[in-house]
Structure formats: C-alpha cells, structure tokens
Amino acid sequence: MIKYIVKRLLLLIPVLIGVTFFVFTILSLAPYDPVTVILGDGATEEAMENMREELGLNDPLLVRYVNYIWDLLHGDFGKSYKTRLPVADQILSRFPNTILLASCSMVIAIVLGIPLGILSAKKQYSLLDNVATVGGLISVSMPNFWLGLLLVILFALKLRWLPSQGMGEDPVSLIKSLILPSITLGTGIMASVMRMTRSSVLETMRQDYISTARSKGIAESRVTVRHMLKNALIPIITISALQFGHLLGGSMLTETVFSWPGVGRYMLDAIKTKDTPAIMGSVILMSVSFSIMNLLADILYAFVDPRIKSQYQTKKKNKQKKSPAEDGGKEATA
Amino acid sequence: MKKQAAAASGKARSLGADAWYRFKKNRLAVISLIFLCLMIVIAFSTFIIDWATDSSFYDAKVIAQDLRRRLEPPSWEHPFGLDEFGRDMLLRIIWGARYSLFMGMAAVFGATLLGGFLGAISGYYKTADGIIMRVMDILLAVPTILLATAIVAAFGTSKVNLIMAILISQTPTFARVVRASVLTVKEQEYIEAAKAMGASDMHIIIKYIIPNSLSPLIVQCTMSVASAILSIASLSFIGLGIQAPMPEWGAMLSNARTYIRDSWHITVIPGAAIMVTILMLNIIGDGLRDALDPRLKN
Numbered sequence: 001m002i003k004y005i006v007k008r009l010l011l012l013i014p015v016l017i018g019v020t021f022f023v024f025t026i027l028s029l030a031p032y033d034p035v036t037v038i039l040g041d042g043a044t045e046e047a048m049e050n051m052r053e054e055l056g057l058n059d060p061l062l063v064r065y066v067n068y069i070w071d072l073l074h075g076d077f078g079k080s081y082k083t084r085l086p087v088a089d090q091i092l093s094r095f096p097n098t099i100l101l102a103s104c105s106m107v108i109a110i111v112l113g114i115p116l117g118i119l120s121a122k123k124q125y126s127l128l129d130n131v132a133t134v135g136g137l138i139s140v141s142m143p144n145f146w147l148g149l150l151l152v153i154l155f156a157l158k159l160r161w162l163p164s165q166g167m168g169e170d171p172v173s174l175i176k177s178l179i180l181p182s183i184t185l186g187t188g189i190m191a192s193v194m195r196m197t198r199s200s201v202l203e204t205m206r207q208d209y210i211s212t213a214r215s216k217g218i219a220e221s222r223v224t225v226r227h228m229l230k231n232a233l234i235p236i237i238t239i240s241a242l243q244f245g246h247l248l249g250g251s252m253l254t255e256t257v258f259s260w261p262g263v264g265r266y267m268l269d270a271i272k273t274k275d276t277p278a279i280m281g282s283v284i285l286m287s288v289s290f291s292i293m294n295l296l297a298d299i300l301y302a303f304v305d306p307r308i309k310s311q312y313q314t315k316k317k318n319k320q321k322k323s324p325a326e327d328g329g330k331e332a333t334a
Numbered sequence: 335m336k337k338q339a340a341a342a343s344g345k346a347r348s349l350g351a352d353a354w355y356r357f358k359k360n361r362l363a364v365i366s367l368i369f370l371c372l373m374i375v376i377a378f379s380t381f382i383i384d385w386a387t388d389s390s391f392y393d394a395k396v397i398a399q400d401l402r403r404r405l406e407p408p409s410w411e412h413p414f415g416l417d418e419f420g421r422d423m424l425l426r427i428i429w430g431a432r433y434s435l436f437m438g439m440a441a442v443f444g445a446t447l448l449g450g451f452l453g454a455i456s457g458y459y460k461t462a463d464g465i466i467m468r469v470m471d472i473l474l475a476v477p478t479i480l481l482a483t484a485i486v487a488a489f490g491t492s493k494v495n496l497i498m499a500i501l502i503s504q505t506p507t508f509a510r511v512v513r514a515s516v517l518t519v520k521e522q523e524y525i526e527a528a529k530a531m532g533a534s535d536m537h538i539i540i541k542y543i544i545p546n547s548l549s550p551l552i553v554q555c556t557m558s559v560a561s562a563i564l565s566i567a568s569l570s571f572i573g574l575g576i577q578a579p580m581p582e583w584g585a586m587l588s589n590a591r592t593y594i595r596d597s598w599h600i601t602v603i604p605g606a607a608i609m610v611t612i613l614m615l616n617i618i619g620d621g622l623r624d625a626l627d628p629r630l631k632n
Binding site: 014015018019022023026027029030137138140141142143145146149150152153157246249252253256257267268271272274279283286287290291 | 469471484485573587605613617
C-alpha cells in the first residue's frame with residue numbers, strides 16, 4: 001500500500017513537469033512584454049533592458065523554463081511581476097480561505113447529496129425522485145456564478161440577511177459571509193453527488209446479495225447503509241474527490257462574484273495582468289491538489305472495498321501470473 | 335444485443351433506428367430536442383437577417399444605445415426588458431445565442447475529430463498509446479477553465495482563439511472515450527475475422543472500429559457542447575471571452591453585475607438563457623445515453 005502511494009506520488013512529477021511546461025510555453029508565446037507591467041509606461045529603455053536581463057527574459061524559452069524549475073526545486077516560486085512579492089507567500093496566505101470555502105461547499109454537497117440520492121433511488125419514480133431528479137438536472141446545468149448572483153440579489157440585496165461580498169473577520173460574520181459562496185459552489189456538486197448516488201444505489205439494489213441480506217431478516221435501514229451504500233460508495237467517492245480537488249485549486253468565478261480572498265481570485269488577477277510567476281504558482285497548486293485528491297480517492301477505495309484492498313496485498317503474486325490470475329483473484333475474493 | 339432487441343420488438347431494426355425508437359419514448363428529451371432545434375434555427379436566422387439588412391438591423395436594435403430608457407423592467411413591448419444601455423434584452427439574447435451555440439458546437443466538433451483520431455490511434459496501436467495518453471493525462475490535470483483561460487490570456491481574446499482554447503481543453507475527454515471503446519471493440523471476434531480476411535488497419539478502424547464506438551461518442555458530444563457553452567459564458571463573464579458590446583450571454587451577465595443593485599432582470603435573463611440551453615443539452619444527452627446503452631435494453 002505504501003509502495004503504491006509512493007509510486008503514485010512519483011508519477012505526479014512527470015504530470016507536473018508537463019503541466020508547468022505547457023502553461024509556461026503558452027504564456028511565453030504571448031506577444032507581450034512583462035517589463036512594461038513592472039516598470040510602467042514611463043521607464044527608460046535602459047532601465048527596461050536592465051530589468052529584462054535581471055529577470056532573465058532575454059534567455060531562450062527552454063533555458064528560462066529550466067531556471068524556473070531549478071528555482072522551484074529550491075522552494076522558490078519566484079516573485080510576482082506586479083507586486084514584486086514572493087508568489088509562494090501570497091498563495092499560501094490565501095490558501096486557507098480557499099480551503100475553508102471548499103470544505104464548507106463539500107460538506108453541503110455530501111450531507112445533502114448522498115441522502116437525497118439514496119432516497120430517490122429507493123423510491124424510484126416517486127414524486128420525491130422526480131423532483132430530486134429534475135432539481136438535480138437543473139442544478140447541474142446552472143452556471144454557478146449566475147447562481148451566486150441570484151443568491152446575492154435575493155439574500156443580500158432584497159432580504160438583507162447576509163453580506164454580498166468579502167470575508168468576515170470575527171466568527172459570526174465569517175460564518176455569515178461563508179453561507180452564500182458555499183451554497184453557490186455546493187449546489188452543483190450536490191447535484192452531481194446526488195445523481196451519482198442515485199444511479200450507483202439503483203445498480204447495487206438489484207444485486208443478489210441485497211435480497212440475501214433482506215431474506216436473512218436484517219433491518220431495512222441496516223441493509224441500506226451497510227449493504228447498499230457501502231457497495232455503491234466507489235463512484236460517489238470518485239466524484240466527490242474530483243470535485244473537492246477542483247475546489248481546492250480555487251474557483252475563479254465564485255471567488256470573483258463574492259470577492260472572496262482565495263487562490264482562485266488571485267489566479268484570475270494574475271491572468272489578467274499576465275503575471276507569469278503568479279499564474280505558474282497557481283497552476284501548480286491547482287494540479288497538485290487535483291492529483292492528490294485523485295490519489296486520496298484511490299486510497300479510500302481500499303478502505304471501503306476489501307476486494308480492492310486485497311488487490312494491493314496480492315499484487316506481487318498477480319504480477320508473476322499476469323492479468324488472468326488477477327481477474328481470477330478478484331473473483332475469488334468477491 | 336442487436337438480435338435481442340429486434341427479437342423483443344418482433345421486427346429487425348438497425349442500431350440507429352432502434353436507439354431512435356427508444357429515444358422517442360423519452361418525452362422530455364424529445365421536447366428538449368425540438369426546442370434546441372428551434373433555437374438553432376432562430377440563431378441561424380440572425381445571420382440571414384444581418385446579411386439581408388447589411389447588419390443595419392443589428393446595429394440599430396442590438397448595439398445602439400438609448401440611455402433614456404435604461405434598465406426598464408420587462409413589459410409587453412419588451413418581454414425581457416431593456417438592459418443598462420436601453421437595448422432590448424430579447425433581441426440581445428437571440429443574437430447572443432449564436433455565440434454560445436455555434437462556437438460551442440465548432441469547438442466540440444474540432445475536439446471530436448482531434449480527440450477521436452488520437453483516441454482511436456492510441457487504442458489501436460499499443461506503441462502510440464503511452465505517449466498520447468500521457469499527454470492527454472497532462473491536459474486533463476489542468477482544469478478546462480484554466481487551460482482555456484491561459485490560452486486566451488496568452489493569444490488574446492478573439493473568437494478563433496476562444497474556440498481553439500475550448501477545443502484543446504475538450505480533446506483529452508474525447509480521446510479517452512474513444513480509446514476506451516476502441517479497446518473493447520478491438521477484442522471482438524468480428525475484428526479478428528476482418529483481420530483474418532486480410533483487411534488493413536485503416537480499413538478496420540474506419541469500417542468497424544469507429545462505427546462500433548460511436549454511441550459513447552455521440553453522448554459525449556452532447557454533454558461537451560453543454561460544457562463548452564458554459565466555458566464560453568464563464569470566460570466572457572471574467573472578461574476573457576467575447577467582449578461588450580457584443581451580446582454574448584456571459585458578457586451580458588458580467589455587465590449586469592455592475593447594476594445588480596438597480597435591476598434584477600438584466601442578471602436573471604442572460605443566466606436563465608445559459609441554463610435553459612445547457613439543461614436541454616443535458617436532457618438530450620441523458621436521453622441519448624439511455625437510448626444507446628445496450629445494457630438498459632429490455
């Protein structure tokens with residue numbers, strides 16, 4: 001298991017190199033000179049040339065990229081072109097805000113999404129199921145920045161219950177300011193979690209072991225939680241982890257709508273001013289959080305499903321016997 | 335599978351006709367399809383109007399400002415109300431449909447061709463598989479909106495760049511879908527039979543593999559147009575897509591944000607247009623998936 005985790009973390013390296021190289025190249029191809037941003041329009045030609053030399057902008061693309069990666073390996077993410085402050089500090093100071101928002105959204109999505117999904121699967125084609133299905137479809141189709149604006153109109157401007165912008169300082173106003181952005185981000189994810197739960201539970205419901213469990217006289221609630229949900233959990237974990245990974249990278253649109261001081265808005269500002277080091281830093285944060293969440297999902301599978309766990313343990317044996325043995329092993333443990 | 339369904343209904347039908355028969359039973363999906371077709375026709379007719387009137391109608395009604403009547407709420411005369419510059423919202427929504435629909439479709443069409451090609455090759459040839467799929471994995475690790483943003487930020491905000499950005503960010507999804515179905519189709523006996531008869535690789539791919547991996551591709555296309563439309567609107571909303579005064583829905587929302595305290599309809603209506611379009615595409619996509627998925631056949 002640990003070997004597997006280490007292997008997956010090592011696999012992150014080529015992905016990161018690929019992602020950073022890709023974005024770095026795109027940004028370098030831009031017909032645009034960052035020096036004018038740093039020094040302003042009034043700078044002399046000489047000062048601009050010195051600055052270019054200082055930043056190493058006169059070097060060829062590949063040299064600049066290698067230099068960037070070299071600095072990165074020493075923990076140096078570079079300085080923002082615009083503010084001249086270290087990118088790593090700026091991102092790290094905003095990251096907790098994004099984590100907070102992402103976690104609240106995820107809690108909303110999971111706490112509402114999974115029970116709703118189970119209920120609508122168990123009462124398939126009932127009124128509740130139809131309402132939940134249509135509601136889910138609508139929520140998935142809604143651009144979440146628009147939902148954010150609608151919530152602002154209703155709860156901040158018309159009813160004046162909640163603040164429309166920013167992040168509160170003291171606990172009470174912090175919670176108040178969290179509500180609208182979390183609902184905005186959580187609704188769409190809740191809908192996808194619900195849809196996934198519904199279809200996954202519907203699939204497990206028809207399995208023979210559910211009838212077996214029922215005929216053994218196990219209480220229906222226990223059948224639902226221990227037998228149905230547990231077996232239906234894998235795709236739900238996948239989708240939740242993926243969405244959480246996306247959220248941790250910062251959501252540019254929702255953070256912009258609510259002026260939330262997170263990494264998403266930082267990245268958007270960086271993109272608008274073409275602040276290469278700041279964009280690169282945000283991109284790295286995004287891809288790392290996304291990949292780690294993916295890995296976490298794979299690890300969670302093993303805890304939920306003993307069949308998958310046994311695969312990790314018997315991997316060596318299976319490797320020698322090649323894939324047919326692995327399939328056989330899977331069936332045997334199932 | 336085909337045989338089973340044909341036997342169940344008592345009469346032989348092709349896979350396409352069979353799927354269409356099942357799709358027709360899904361009333362919501364059929365209504366959405368009709369509505370979407372109507373929207374496409376209306377959006378297309380704006381090009382004809384522009385061409386016939388030499389854009390004078392567009393300039394006078396969709397772009398020209400009338401500041402005396404700004405932010406007028408919906409009325410009989412203007413069912414969607416007037417926007418922050420006194421322009422009719424209904425006309426702007428109609429003219430805006432062409433950006434979302436046609437640009438979204440163009441991007442997805444390109445992504446289908448490119449991703450489908452890459453996916454077919456990497457599914458069929460083991461040697462190419464590693465390289466192509468690693469590149470696709472890297473592209474997948476970058477969220478769609480970020481990738482599109484980076485491309486647009488670097489190359490400027492033109493319509494072509496916007497389409498290219500969305501095309502590139504959608505390509506890996508298609509490559510994966512096609513690769514997965516090619517991998518399953520490849521093992522089928524009829525492929526072996528074709529090989530035994532001496533068919534060339536190209537012939538097998540075009541004649542057998544592509545038609546047999548079409549159904550997941552069709553479903554993915556529908557869903558992808560929805561997400562492409564969302565990307566266009568999102569990019570325009572943050573000022574990196576279509577720019578004002580062009581009536582793109584996301585750009586309209588972005589302008590509406592400034593007047594959110596004064597007027598609700600200019601925020602609600604463009605967003606509702608985006609939502610309805612995406613909703614219809616999702617319903618059609620769901621319907622198609624149910625219709626094309628052989629496991630759901632009874």
